Amino acid sequence: xxxxxxSAKPAHVHPVRRVLxxxxxxxxxxxxxxxxxxxxxxATLGTAxxxxxxxxxxxxxxDTGVIVDTGIWMAVLGVTAxxxxxxxxVIAVFxxxxxxxxxxxxxxxxIQKYSFGNFDAMRTGNLLVxxxxxxxxxxxxxxxxxxxLLYAPIMLVVSVGLASIxxxxxxxxxxxxxxxxxxxxxxxxxPMERAYAQRQKRLDEVNNSMQENLAGVRVxxxxxxxxxxxxxxxxxxxxxxQPARAAxxxxxxxxxxxxxxxxxxxxxxxxxxxxxxxxxxxxxxxQVTAFTQxxxxxxxxxxxAALITPYLLRGVTSAARVFEIIDxxxxxxxxxTTELATTGGAEIRFExxxxxxxxxxxxxxxxxxxxxxxxxxxxxxxxxxxxxxxKTALVNLIPRFYDPRAGRVLIDGVDVREVPxxxxxxxxxVALQEAVLFQGDVRENVRFAEPNATDDRIKQAAGASxxxxxxxxxxxxxxxxxxxxxYNFSGGQRQRLSMARALVPRPRVLILDDSTSALDVATxxxxxxxxxxxxxxxxxxxxxxxxxxxxxxxRIILLEHGRIADExxxxxxxARSDLYREIYxxxxxxxxxxxx
Numbered sequence: 001x002x003x004x005x006x007s008a009k010p011a012h013v014h015p016v017r018r019v020l021x022x023x024x025x026x027x028x029x030x031x032x033x034x035x036x037x038x039x040x041x042x043a044t045l046g047t048a049x050x051x052x053x054x055x056x057x058x059x060x061x062x063d064t065g066v067i068v069d070t071g072i073w074m075a076v077l078g079v080t081a082x083x084x085x086x087x088x089x090v091i092a093v094f095x096x097x098x099x100x101x102x103x104x105x106x107x108x109x110x111i112q113k114y115s116f117g118n119f120d121a122m123r124t125g126n127l128l129v130x131x132x133x134x135x136x137x138x139x140x141x142x143x144x145x146x147x148x149l150l151y152a153p154i155m156l157v158v159s160v161g162l163a164s165i166x167x168x169x170x171x172x173x174x175x176x177x178x179x180x181x182x183x184x185x186x187x188x189x190x191p192m193e194r195a196y197a198q199r200q201k202r203l204d205e206v207n208n209s210m211q212e213n214l215a216g217v218r219v220x221x222x223x224x225x226x227x228x229x230x231x232x233x234x235x236x237x238x239x240x241x242q243p244a245r246a247a248x249x250x251x252x253x254x255x256x257x258x259x260x261x262x263x264x265x266x267x268x269x270x271x272x273x274x275x276x277x278x279x280x281x282x283x284x285x286x287q288v289t290a291f292t293q294x295x296x297x298x299x300x301x302x303x304x305a306a307l308i309t310p311y312l313l314r315g316v317t318s319a320a321r322v323f324e325i326i327d328x329x330x331x332x333x334x335x336x337t338t339e340l341a342t343t344g345g346a347e348i349r350f351e352x353x354x355x356x357x358x359x360x361x362x363x364x365x366x367x368x369x370x371x372x373x374x375x376x377x378x379x380x381x382x383x384x385x386x387x388x389x390x391k392t393a394l395v396n397l398i399p400r401f402y403d404p405r406a407g408r409v410l411i412d413g414v415d416v417r418e419v420p421x422x423x424x425x426x427x428x429x430v431a432l433q434e435a436v437l438f439q440g441d442v443r444e445n446v447r448f449a450e451p452n453a454t455d456d457r458i459k460q461a462a463g464a465s466x467x468x469x470x471x472x473x474x475x476x477x478x479x480x481x482x483x484x485x486x487y488n489f490s491g492g493q494r495q496r497l498s499m500a501r502a503l504v505p506r507p508r509v510l511i512l513d514d515s516t517s518a519l520d521v522a523t524x525x526x527x528x529x530x531x532x533x534x535x536x537x538x539x540x541x542x543x544x545x546x547x548x549x550x551x552x553x554x555r556i557i558l559l560e561h562g563r564i565a566d567e568x569x570x571x572x573x574x575a576r577s578d579l580y581r582e583i584y585x586x587x588x589x590x591x592x593x594x595x596x
Contacts, residue, residue, distance in 0.1 A: 015319035019138065022102055023095065033091040033146055040084035041154040043077045045162060045297060050074050085147075092146035100139035107131055107325045116401040117331030120357060125207035130325055133203060134318035141315020144308040152301035163294040167287045170272060174295055177265035181299065184257045185306040188250040189313070198243040206236050247310065254306050262299040266292055332403055336418035340427065345378035345539040346411050346508045348398060353407035355393055366405065367393050368562045375555075380532065380540040382550025384583070385559035391543045392433055394559070395511045398541075399428040411509070429507030431515035433543075435498035437486025442471055443478040445486075445497060450505040457504055464534035465499035466519075466527050491518035499527065506535050513543040521548055528552065547584050556580075 013021075023030050050070050111127060156178065164171045209232065273288030340346070353371040367390045375381050383391045396402055397409045400416050409416045416424055429449065437445050446462060447453040458478070462468040470493060474480040486494045495518050502510060510531070516524045528549070532540060542550050550556050550570075557567040558580055566577045573580040 015316060015323055018323060019099060019142065019319055022099060026095075029091055029094070030146070033088045033095075034150055036084045036088045036091075037147070037151055038154055040081045040088065041151060041158065043081035043084065045155070045158050046077045047074050047081070050077070088147055092143050095146050096139045096143035099142045100135050103138060103319075103322050103326075104131055104135045107135070107322055110326045110328065113330050114328070115330045115332040116396070117358065118328065121331070122328075123204075125209070126204040127325065129204050129207045130318075130321050134321045137311075137314040137318035138322065141312050141319075144311050145315075148301075148304050148308055149312075152305040155297055155301040159294045159298045163291055166294070167273070167291045169276070170269060170291055173265060173268055173272070174298060177261060177295065178298060178302070180261050181258060181302045181306075184261065185254070185302070185309070188254055188257070189306065189309045191246070191250065195243040195247040199240065199247065202236070202240040202243065206233075206240050209233055209236050251307070251310050255303070258299065258303045258306065262296065265295050265299070269295055332400060332421075333417075334421060337420065338414050338418040339423065340412055340414060340419055342427065342508070344508060345537045346427065347377050347413070348375040348509065348539060349373070349410040349413070350394075350397075351408045351410065353397065353404045353409060355397060355402065355404045357393070357402075366562065368404075371407070371564060373557065373564065373567075375539060375541065377539055378537050379555065380542070380553040382542045382544060382553040382556040383559060384544055384547065384550055384556055384580075387545070389559040390562040391559055392513055393562075395430075395513060395541055395543055398509060398511065399425050399430060426505070427508040429502035429505060429510045431495070431499045431502040431512045433513045433515070435486070435491070435494035435515065437482050437489065437494055437497060439484045440482055441476075441478070442474070442480045442482060442497065445482055446500045447504055448501050453504050458500070460534060461500040461503035462497075464503055464527070464530040465496045466523055466530070467493070467496035467500050470496075492520075492523070495519060496527070499531070503531065503534055507538060509539045509541070510535055511541045511543070514545065516549055517545070524549060547587050
């Protein structure tokens with residue numbers, strides 16, 4: 001069975017209309033579900049209508065034939081009502097699960113198109129809540145909506161009509177009970193929408209906290225800060241509990257309130273109906289009994305409607321949150337149509353570049369100031385600087401993870417904003433500062449950037465990154481399993497596999513962002529000697545804090561507070577830059593101290 005299909009809608013359209021738009025190709029099934037629901041309600045009401053005949057013409061008259069015939073018809077109608085309702089339930093499940101599938105896949109596809117800036121502005125925990133909890137809320141709302149939303153008005157209208165025919169003198173009781181029930185429902189339910197919106201927002205905060213804590217659990221344990229984390233989490237869950245408790249309290253009051261009104265209505269019906277039967281005004285016991293059933297049939301769907309309303313409110317709130325993900329455009333506009341060469345080293349030029357990060361919490365201001373830099377094709381460039389000097393921010397502008405606030409970044413004389421993003425990312429290989437591996441096996445991870453890469457190419461790249469030896473030593477070698485985020489490998493092994501992954505496609509530009517920081521000096525030296533041979537002609541950019549990582553490169557730029565403090569070869573910088581000499585002497589001294 002197919003599922004509802006995606007249907008793009010502008011962000012200003014109400015989320016309920018957007019969900020309904022998903023069902024346009026399946027409107028026949030939706031109509032069928034409501035037709036089944038209508039006939040189920042009529043069959044249920046038919047059972048109540050036969051009750052008067054059973055009592056008056058069967059039980060009171062002592063006519064066994066009427067009792068048997070009426071009983072059979074009541075059983076047939078009861079079974080029919082149940083079967084029709086089951087048919088509605090099957091269709092409702094189709095729409096419910098189909099909606100969850102479409103929304104989740106649409107939202108996930110949208111997230112995959114996000115730029116780094118989107119992830120800075122929207123935390124991971126927030127996205128996870130919307131992909132899971134919010135989608136489930138929408139699915140539940142659809143399930144109950146398809147099954148029961150029209151059930152209440154159908155039962156209400158037909159029950160009132162039949163009650164008016166059966167006992168017109170008592171129909172006012174039904175009217176009073178209905179009005180009171182609706183008033184109770186409105187009073188209890190109206191504040192729920194705000195409470196549910198607040199609940200989902202605070203659920204985001206709880207999940208962000210949980211995700212952050214679990215990701216950094218080793219740090220928490222290393223410093224013995226478990227109790228602090230527990231206390232902070234307790235504060236956030238208490239804030240979550242307040243709106244959740246307010247909504248749950250009103251839901252809990254609904255059932256006893258509805259039951260009380262129902263029992264009072266039945267008691268009044270029996271009292272007044274009994275008096276009329278005794279007074280002999282033409283009212284029969286069967287009519288009173290049937291009227292009592294009609295009263296119950298009005299109360300039950302109203303009660304159901306009241307009980308499913310919280311699910312519907314949660315669904316509307318959650319649908320808006322899911323559609324916000326779907327509607328959020330990448331923070332970077334799509335690139336232009338200018339195609340670049342696909343082979344050979346690329347020239348990279350920064351012209352008056354200024355850049356700053358914007359996160360979910362604040363705007364940090366510029367971290368790069370008036371950067372002017374030219375990297376020639378095939379050149380190897382080292383970027384050296386203290387933590388926070390802007391090294392990673394600078395190289396992130398080359399593959400357009402971000403756009404500069406001012407100035408331009410050009411490759412082969414073309415502004416990177418004019419190059420299609422997929423081509424740009426395909427020609428720039430990056431080994432990020434944090435070496436993240438994906439769950440699977442070693443082979444899948446190394447050829448992640450080039451799925452069709454041959455085993456020979458994978459092994460060549462692994463050899464250049466000094467990963468070949470330890471992979472070959474694994475029991476399953478290239479089929480060895482990789483745990484989530486690669487935690488079954490050491491930091492140095494993850495970095496070497498990450499570099500191999502970046503090398504496999506032979507990119508025109510290769511950026512190694514502090515990707516040898518976990519390697520010992522001997523391994524780092526081997527890697528630096530092997531990589532230029534593996535990707536000969538590629539423009540190489542090394543980001544580092546250790547001078548040993550950049551000392552033999554063609555050029556080195558020294559970043560300080562987001563500005564280029566100096567640039568040149570190692571020899572030139574050592575001769576003229578006080579800052580470079582200070583870094584060199586401090587690191588050389590540390591090396592001598594260790595070896596002594």
